[in-house]
Amino acid sequence: MAPLVVRNVGKSFTMHLRDGLVLPVVDAVNFEVNAGECVVLGGPSGAGKSSLLKMVYGNYAVDRGEILVAHNGETVDLASADPRTIIALRRDSIGYVSQFLRTVPRVAAVDVVAEPLIVRGADKDVAASRARELLARLNLPERLWSLPPATFSGGEQQRVNIARGFITEHPVLLLDEPTASLDATNRAVVVAMIAEKKASGVALLGIFHDDDVRAEVADRIVDVTQFAPGRLAA
């Protein structure tokens, strides 16, 4: 089975502070991502692409359906998994490069990047040297490595975020506009890194608004507008 299978997933938000207004997001979502493949979610802003990515990461709950993830030789339904299982899935099987870096005060960029490896039990020095390699590859100036990324520019923070997401060997990797604030040189680096992930059998699911990048990395495009819910109650 594919490392990531999404079956009949539906999601709405109930806004209790707006008199219980129900905002349907997506319905009957069905797709899968195979090993070594990069599937790109397509559709206009507001179609639910980011929400869908967050559901696949367990950050948003789903109302119905299954999100099946290959995890240490088994298949786990993330949609119904308890918090501990989701944490284990994130540690071992499903990585995520978010659009914005959530910085922790006082933690140096190199440690932010190394953390996912350390959590998986890697040696601290090995993890730090791997983190430095990635930051160098992404052209983040070396003088920034030991600083907390809170004061970095958008593009610098994004590169820290990418390095953090790519440092592990997770079989499923989610990418939310990883190249949005990067210049052409660094976009090319990220495109090459994505190609390497594909070559090593990782299943990638991403959102890319940049047409050139999308054309270079996408094996298939899943149009999210096909999952638009029928106009329900409001």
Added chain:
Amino acid sequence: MSIVDTDEPLLKVQNLSKYFGSRVGCADVSFELWPGEVLAVVGESGSGKTTLLNCVSTRLEASAGTAEYRMRDEKFRSLFDLSEAERRFLMRTDWGFVHQNPADGLRMTVSAGANVGERMMATGDRHYGHIRSTAIEWLGRVEIAEDRIDDQPRAFSGGMRQRLQIARNLVTHPRLVFMDEPTGGLDVSVQARLLDLLRGLVTDLGLAAIVVTHDLAVARLLSHRMMVMKDGRVIEHGLTDRVLDDPREAYTQLLVSSILQV
């Protein structure tokens, strides 16, 4: 943040309630805590979160319900049936309790080194040289300079006192730490330093912790799971980032939407 994979929880709490006369402190609270896991309990003042913490840590007698703890011999014991001696032993060895006000968790008129050393002596360490060197090591871990070891905490700033309290609690390598608003009352810059420190220690030592806080940002940084309390009851419970980013209950949505953005 790492979670050690084990099948057995460290702590199992079921239907715990505490009444103060006819008033509800907390009602019908159930949860489990695994080794290496940090659980945040959030809610407004008066929501019952500190009452819950005090009942689970046996500082307050529960009115109903059970709490079972897996002792170092791997056997579960009912916390509410422990003898006073057993309870005290647990409190000074296997558990830590970080109070909001460091003066409640420190001895203010003995030196910083003695504050740390006292916990070690409680676990049977009698070698002065070892106690002093370990105390110095722990002061370093919580970023207190070695030359302050003989000063009393009275002479420390609020942030330093809080860090000393953490050193005192963690020196015996407890498996479970209770924290009641650990960053409350501190300047934001001091808070950030303390949070970073706690985060590192929790990961390095694989502690399980229950952190009571009204600060959702603190909960996001420190915890894996979160319980939201209102009027003594748990109204929402789940993965921390999910509760904060996709809150389901009206009250949780209100709490999350009330956070000031900087």
